[in-house]
Amino acid sequence: MPHYKDSSNQLYWYDSEEVHANFAPDGLVQVTESEADEIRKAAILPPSADELRAQRDGLIAAVAWRYERHARELRLSLKPTDDLTVLDTYIQALADLTRQTGFPSLITWPVAP
Numbered sequence: 001m002p003h004y005k006d007s008s009n010q011l012y013w014y015d016s017e018e019v020h021a022n023f024a025p026d027g028l029v030q031v032t033e034s035e036a037d038e039i040r041k042a043a044i045l046p047p048s049a050d051e052l053r054a055q056r057d058g059l060i061a062a063v064a065w066r067y068e069r070h071a072r073e074l075r076l077s078l079k080p081t082d083d084l085t086v087l088d089t090y091i092q093a094l095a096d097l098t099r100q101t102g103f104p105s106l107i108t109w110p111v112a113p
Contacts, residue, residue, distance in 0.1 A: 003036040004028035011039055049104040056094050063087065063112065086113045 004012045006028055013036075014024065031039070047055070066082050073080045093110035100107050 003031050003033065005031050005036075005039060009039050009042070011036055046105060049098070052104050052107065053098065056097050059112070060091055060094050063091065082113075 001013050001015070002017075004014075004024065006012070006025060011031075012024060012028055066087055067084070070080050070082050070084055090110055090113050097103065097107060097109075
């Protein structure tokens with residue numbers, strides 16, 4: 001079944017060429033199936049605030065073990081692998097994610113150390 005798009009990337013498809021010829025808006029351009037898939041993917045809603053918070057919490061949990069390693073290294077009189085100031089700064093940036101002006105629509109994720 002052929003797919004068509006208008007100038008705003010709205011997708012259209014019709015059961016037959018006759019239906020297309022009689023009912024399609026002017027200015028439609030035929031697109032391939034893969035182009036139609038890309039347009040569909042782009043139209044997917046952004047993650048919700050709760051989904052972003054869960055993702056943030058997962059990123060925090062993913063680095064939490066580094067605090068335990070740091071404490072163990074100090075107990076064993078080893079040179080610590082991590083600079084906790086850098087790690088704290090990263091985790092605080094994650095914690096402050098919800099305070100970003102564009103949250104939840106437009107956010108900037110901090111880069112993990």
